[in-house]
Amino acid sequence: VTEATSNERLWTFAGGDIGAFRVLQTVSVCGATLPDVTRLNVFSGVTPKGAAAVAAPGFVLRGVVSNERYATRAEKKDLVQAQAAIGRPEAQHGALIPIKKNAAWWALTQDERRRIFEDDSNHIAIGMRALPAIARRLHHCRDLASAEPFDFLTWFDFAPQLRPQFDDLLGALRATKEWEYVEREVEVWVER
Numbered sequence: 279v280t281e282a283t284s285n286e287r288l289w290t291f292a293g294g295d296i297g298a299f300r301v302l303q304t305v306s307v308c309g310a311t312l313p314d315v316t317r318l319n320v321f322s323g324v325t326p327k328g329a330a331a332v333a334a335p336g337f338v339l340r341g342v343v344s345n346e347r348y349a350t351r352a353e354k355k356d357l358v359q360a361q362a363a364i365g366r367p368e369a370q371h372g373a374l375i376p377i378k379k380n381a382a383w384w385a386l387t388q389d390e391r392r393r394i395f396e397d398d399s400n401h402i403a404i405g406m407r408a409l410p411a412i413a414r415r416l417h418h419c420r421d422l423a424s425a426e427p428f429d430f431l432t433w434f435d436f437a438p439q440l441r442p443q444f445d446d447l448l449g450a451l452r453a454t455k456e457w458e459y460v461e462r463e464v465e466v467w468v469e470r
């Protein structure tokens with residue numbers, strides 16, 4: 279990816295020894311884990327602005343914020359009303375959870391995926407219960423020209439005392455039919 283092809287929807291998550299986030303723990307849920315790093319540098323675009331280049335990164339993950347694929351108008355209306363933006367001052371803890379789904383998922387049609395995602399798995403309904411306490415931003419990796427190790431970079435922040443609620447959310451989502459299609463998932467827990 280070069281700067282010329284970047285836009286404000288492109289985000290980079292560089293794990294290394296610089297960045298605004300201290301990495302507390304890296305945990306593989308399934309599939310290969312990511313290298314252990316001490317800091318996470320999160321920035322829009324390809325290169326961090328004004329700062330030293332990504333110093334000896336352990337990993338560099340990129341994705342773009344995109345249009346919705348599955349949410350209906352009614353669901354989108356509820357989401358927009360309830361959700362908070364990433365970066366609230368009290369949201370000192372966060373998690374980067376990169377996810378890759380398997381070939382069987384990507385072989386499905388749009389309407390088949392929607393059925394699994396919401397009619398069977400209630401992803402949005404489950405997620406709505408965590409709003410506005412948990413803020414989220416979804417990045418798509420398959421929209422990039424480069425081959426990427428994950429399909430999605432999911433990024434969350436919340437006040438430290440809300441970690442149990444976030445763990446409940448993870449447990450509920452991972453018990454769904456949708457998650458049977460997840461072949462790689464890693465948690466990178468951070469503190470601002």
Ligand code: HEM
Pocket residue numbers: 345346347348349357375377401402404405406408409412413414416430432447448451
């Ligand atoms: C905080 C509460 C959450 C809410 C409100 C929420 C809501 C949503 C919505 C509305 C979409 C679909 C966007 C579209 O229409 O394309 C979505 C997609 C997704 N979410 Fe969540 N979500 C939440 C938590 C999570 C968590 C904790 C994870 C990961 C562990 C996660 C992983 C994903 C992934 C991977 C997708 C993309 C699915 C696909 O396109 O195949 N979500 N989420």
